[in-house]
Amino acid sequence: xxxxxxxxxxxxxxxxxxxxxxxxxxxxxxxxxxxxxxxxxxxxxxxxxxxxxxxxxxxxxxxxxxxxxxxxxxxxxxxxxxxxxxxxxxxxxxxxxxxxxxxxxxxxxxxxxxxxxxxxxxxxxxxxxxxxxxxxxxxxxxxxxxxxxxxxxxxxxxxxxxxxxxxxxxxxxxxxxxxxxxxx
Numbered sequence: 001x002x003x004x005x006x007x008x009x010x011x012x013x014x015x016x017x018x019x020x021x022x023x024x025x026x027x028x029x030x031x032x033x034x035x036x037x038x039x040x041x042x043x044x045x046x047x048x049x050x051x052x053x054x055x056x057x058x059x060x061x062x063x064x065x066x067x068x069x070x071x072x073x074x075x076x077x078x079x080x081x082x083x084x085x086x087x088x089x090x091x092x093x094x095x096x097x098x099x100x101x102x103x104x105x106x107x108x109x110x111x112x113x114x115x116x117x118x119x120x121x122x123x124x125x126x127x128x129x130x131x132x133x134x135x136x137x138x139x140x141x142x143x144x145x146x147x148x149x150x151x152x153x154x155x156x157x158x159x160x161x162x163x164x165x166x167x168x169x170x171x172x173x174x175x176x177x178x179x180x181x182x183x184x
Contacts, residue, residue, distance in 0.1 A: 012066075037060055037063060037064070038056075038057070038060045038064075038070055040052075040056040041053050041056035041057040041059075041060055041070075041073065041074075041077075042073075044056055045057075045073055045076075045077055045174055046174070048174065050077045050080040050081045051081055053073070053074075053077040054074065054077045054078055054081060054083070057070060057073055057074035057077060058074065061074060066097060068094045068097050068098055068102055068105070071090050071093055071094045071097075071105075072090070072091070072094050072102065072104050072105050072108065074090050075087045075088075075090035075091045075094065075105065075108050075109075075112075076104075076108055076173055076174065078090060079108060079111065079112055079115075080173075080174070084112050084115050084116050085116070087108065087112045088109060088112045088113065088116070091105045091106075091108045091109035091112060092109060095109065100128075103129060103130070103131045103172075104172050104173075106125050106128065106129050107125075107126075107129055107137075107141065107163075107167060107172065108173075109122075109125055110122045110125035110126045110129065110141070110163075111160060111163060111164065111167075113125065114148070114156065114159075114160050114163075115160065117152070119148040119151060119152045119156070120148075120149075120151075122148060123144075123145045123146075123148040123149050124145075125145075126141040126142070126144050126145035126148070127141075127142065127145035127146075129141040129142075129145075131172075133170075134166075134170045134172065136166060136170070137163075137166045137167060137170050137172065140162065140163060140166050141163065144159050144162075144163060147159060
């Protein structure tokens with residue numbers, strides 16, 4: 001078989017083949033599109049059923065490891081259920097995949113770190129948060145970053161709640177999301 005006769009494989013298809021998940025058939029381009037593999041997670045997330053969204057998104061992530069939007073949603077669902085350490089892992093993974101460019105993951109990680117009492121790192125993330133489509137949220141992130149620069153302020157719980165409310169109001173987080181456990 002000459003080099004020009006080989007079927008073209010994307011990098012993802014190549015690794016899926018290596019992992020034993022099957023190679024695409026020659027007629028894969030002719031197939032009709034299948035149902036959205038993330039539909040169950042998206043539906044649960046939209047309905048505010050975050051425990052179900054976590055289960056569905058975890059199953060989806062196993063099939064699509066580099067999907068940053070999916071991992072961000074998983075992180076937000078984990079955050080909403082009070083699973084802050086797991087949410088932190090997902091948000092950090094998204095930031096690594098995007099070289100720090102994912103605004104929702106940056107804000108999610110900052111809120112998660114605030115909930116975990118890691119104010120110094122959270123302040124750095126909030127100071128770097130910038131979203132031109134959400135100037136009020138960006139300004140609030142900047143003022144919160146300045147407030148936590150020297151440690152946890154007395155009104156930290158109120159600041160976290162305000163950031164969460166603004167993130168929901170600006171549709172950066174789900175409207176149904178509300179942190180389960182109280183802020184530090």
